Amino acid sequence: MLNMDEIREIIKLIDQSSIDEFTYETSGATISMKKNENTVSQTPEKEVHKKVQSADTPSLVDIKPEIQEEPKEEQTEIKIDYDYEIVSPMVGTLYSAPSPEREAYVTVGSKVEKDSIVCIVEAMKLFNEIEAEVKGEIVEILVEDGELVEYGQPLFRVKTK
Structure with missing residues (x-):
């Protein structure tokens, strides 16, 4: 000063x-x-x-004093109704499809069962299939294909039935 x-x-x-x-x-x-x-x-x-x-x-x-506040960006949050979050069980790279030329396992609106595969997480050259673990509908996808994910990071939101 x-x-x-x-x-x-x-x-x-x-x-x-x-x-x-x-x-x-x-x-x-x-x-x-x-x-x-x-x-x-x-x-x-x-x-x-x-x-x-x-x-x-x-x-x-x-x-x-001139208090300099950074401009606040107006963000309109859309509340999505969901009951369950599918989280990553490990650190790795998320893949939404079994291969680049195939379609994604799930999209918003997809119906899933407890054993439905929703994505793959690659960790140390091992490809781990991630299951939904609940019966319901995918209402939000929180990660993109090829994105690095952390342990416990929410990947999908599901509305259970």
Whole structure:
């Protein structure tokens, strides 16, 4: 964090230069200066509001926090009704079909039985068939073909009957 003397020195240097705008960021603080507006903004970890009078600058310079929030993306979540998640029993690569030229084991809307194969997870050159373990309908597929999956990661959501 800069002290007041350092801030005054920066103001003096910016005032004497041809720079119109200056921003300095350090851990926990951002200082922005614009000649056109004659203001200095500081964003510290703790809120601070001070007026600074400098011998070099005849007017007061207002230093106040500017909380910079990242824009929030609007996400519309669609609630999918499901009763069961089929999870990966191991770390590996998920394949949705027995081979690249064949169709996927299941798609959204597919009916599954307890012993229905829903995908394959390849781990250490072994191809492990993953079964649904419940009777129902696939309502959501959470992973893509060829995606790496973790142990316990949800793969499919099923609405049981």
